[in-house]
Amino acid sequence: MQEWMFGQPGSTPYSGTWLQHTLNSSYRVFGGFIIAAVIGVTLGCLIGWFRLVSDLLDPIIQMMRPIPITSWVPFAVIFFGIRDASAFFLIALGAFFPIVVNTAAGVAGTPKLLIRAARMLGIRRYMILPRVVIPSAMPFIFTGLRLGIGLAWVLVIVAEMLAVKSGLGFVMWDSYYFLRMDIIIGAMLSVGVLGFLSDLAIRLIGRWVLRWSHGL
Amino acid sequence: MSRPAVASPMTEYKSPRIVIRGLRKHFTDIARQEEIVAIDGVDLDIGDDEFLTILGPSGCGKTTLLNIVAGFDQATSGVVTLDGEPIRKPGPDRGVVFQEYALFPWLSVEQNIEFGLRERGIPKAQRLERVRKQIASVGLSGFERRYPQELSGGMRQRVALGRVLANDPKILLMDEPFAALDAQTRTIMQQELLFVWSTERRTALFITHNIEEAILLGDRVVVMTARPGHIKEIVRVALPRPRDVTSAEFNQMRRKVAALLEDEVQATFATLQGALAT
16 A cells, blocks of 8 residues: 555556546546536526526426436446546536535525615615625535535546546556455545545635634 | 704604505415405604604504515505605615614624615725714724624614615614613613714604603604504604603603503404414
8 A cells, every 4th residue: 555655656557656546536526526516506596596497497406316426427438438527527417416405595595684684775686696695695505515525525436436547436446356455445545535635625715705604 | 054943842744754645454364364454554654854653562563564664565555655756665765774683694894884885886985984984873883893693682783773874864764673682782772773863863763562662762653553553543752852761751651652552452462362262
C-alpha cells in the first residue's frame, strides 16, 4: 500500500500511481458535483417557486430518483464512451437528486410573512425570488449540497469501476483481480478522507453563507 | 405655523387619508364547508396625523381589516382608499409592523432597514444617509451589524419599525406589534412609538386586544364586535399626552371601554364553546 501511494513509479505496475488516480477521481467528483449543483439549485428554485414547473417536472424527477444510477452506466458508456464525460454524467445525475429535492423544499417553505414584508417594503415582483426566497432557502440548499457531495464520492467509484479506466475506483477493481487487498483498503481510506474533506469544505462555506443562523 | 397651538380634542379630522366604506370580508372555511363573515360592513375614516387604535376580541376581524388596508387581502365588497386612491396591493406607502417582526434573518440590522430603499432603487449614498438617521431614531446605534437572531424582541421590533419608517410611508399599520413583548419592554416601546409618531407626524393604525394600550396610544379607539366584526363604538380619547395610565381620567376611560368590550368577549367565548360542543 505504501509503495502504491508514495513509491517510485515504474518499479511495479501500481507503485507511485496513487496521486494520479486520486487527482483523477477528485477532478471527476468536482466536475460532476458542480454540474449537479448548478442544475439542481436552478431547477429546485423553479420547482419550489412556480406551481406550473413543479407540476411538470416534479413527477418526472420523483420517478427517476429511485432508478439506481448504476443502471445508467450502459447509456453513459454508449453516449459518452470510456472517458471522463461518462463519469461526469453519472456523478452529476446522482448528486442532482438530493440537491434539487432539498432546494425545492426550502424554496416552497419560504415563510409567507417574509414575502408579505418584502412586498410591503416595495420590492418588485421578480426580485422576490433572488432577494427573499433564495436566501431563506439557503439552509436547505446547503443540506442538499452536503448530501450531493457525499453521493458524488460514492458514484465516482461506481463510475470508475464500470465506465472509466483510471481513478481510485478503477484501482480498486483492478487490484481485486490481483488480490491486492492492501491497495483496495488504501483506496477505500483515501475515498473516506477525501469525502470528509470535501464535506468539510462545503460546511465551512455554508457556515460563512449562513453566519446569520449560527452555522449548519 | 397656522396649526392652532392646542387643537380642541373634539375637532373632527378634516382630511381623512384612509377612507373605508361598506367593507365586508367573507372566508370559506374549507374544513367545515361554511361561509364565515369576518368583517360585516365597516365604515371608517382615518385622519391625517391621527393615531387610531382598533380594539376587539380575538377573531373579530381586526387583523383582516389591517390586511385589507395593507393590500395583503382583498375585500369581498366595499372600498378602501388612501388619499383617494383605491388600495389593491401592498406598497411602501403603507408600512406594516407585524407582531412576529418578520425581519429578514439573513440581513443585519442595517441591511434590514435598508431593504425597502434598496429594492425601490434609491441611490446608495442617499440610502446610507437615511439608514443612519433611522437607526439612531429607533435607538439601534451600535447594533448595525447584528443579525435579528441576536436581538431581543424589543430590539427586533425597533428594527421592524425602523425598516418601514425608512420608506417614509403615508401611514403606519401595526398589528399587535408589542403583544409578544414582556410588560416592561412593552411600556418602553409604547413610549418610543409615541415619540417617533409625534416627532415625525404620521398617520397610524394600531391593532391591539389590550384596553390600556388602545387608550394610551390612540386619538380614537375603535371598539369592534365579536364575529361577524363591525364597529361597535368609536371612543375619542380626549386626554392630553403624555397620558398617565394611573390617573382617574384614564381609569374612567378604561372602565368605559372595558364595559363596551365585555359583551363582545363573552360573545366570542360563547361561540368558541359552541364550536367545541358540536
